[in-house]
Amino acid sequence: MAFASVYNVDDKVKDLTGHLNFDTDASFIVCDNSANTHICKDRGMFVDFNETSSGMVATTGGKLNRPLGIGTVEWTWKDDNGVPHTHHLEKALYFPQSPINIMSVTEFAKQLGDEDGTGIDTKMKYSRLYWNKNTFSRKIYHSSSNLPELAINEGNRLYSWYTRMFSSKVDDTVNPMCCFTNCDLGNHCCATTDSKSKSEDPFFVESIIYDGEKLVYKNEGDNATVKINSRKLDKNGMLVNNIEFPTGETMEVPREYLSRPENPDIASLPTKLPELREAVRQLSVQDFEAIMNPKPLSPAGQEFLDLHHRLFHLPYAVMFRLAKAGFLPKHLLRVKERPPPCASCLFGT
16 A cells, blocks of 8 residues: 655754643644645544554655554644534554644545535635535634644643642632732732741742741831731732831831842842941951952853853853854853853843
């Protein structure tokens, strides 16, 4: 038995890393009007399968490939109204080495006995797949490959598994009304984690402020360690924290004025003379000497930083991967353990 298939697939499809889609289970098929057979790379999609080593498939590049099997695949896709349609496509070839799945629109039309009412119209930015006497259709916007890639077998099994595992460890109960009323949040109706969590706990969330925590309050020169009593929404709907100073005085402040002692932000850098004196007292002798006498960059560090600037501040991790792959000089990997800091990236300028 011999099979022949010609489909227009560029090699760049092999370099695609994925698609932007909110479900966690979907696969993708290319709807090809010029292919004369279906191609499936996933053995699990076959509902009927027979192993075979006969026949060859030819691509536009002139390469001949041998399928590992033939059978019927079950593919489900949604129309423009979001209604799912399940079809069993017969005589699909199994190619695990194929970078993509391919649906032959002409073979699909023949199987339905609907050669006039099933097809695909391709425009520059999108294609329109229609079937069953043009009763149903799906508009497919082209991805970066410029191919009509249709999502099939969509679902959220992986997402559901993750949420079950997360909920077994974390209290993620949310009261949808609390965000729209001026209620006291002391009962943690908006909490996404256990209110008793501490920084050493595995599910501690850095961005959430917990009751009883001691944080640093900074605002217009004021600097003090305060205790978090509670939280609530003010009359403008802003979430504010009730803080208590060492003197016993309380105040309601937004999140922006609070930070953890171990995570100071750029806004808390000392700028006034009293603040500088206090900061210097907290420095060790070694830290003070390092600030006063910075070490010059090594030749490799200087070259790395120059390239970083020329590459428009490409992230360090990407640069090291490029160096490892040989696209950048490999001797730059010498500074991987202690890369030179980029002031522009640190300060966001």
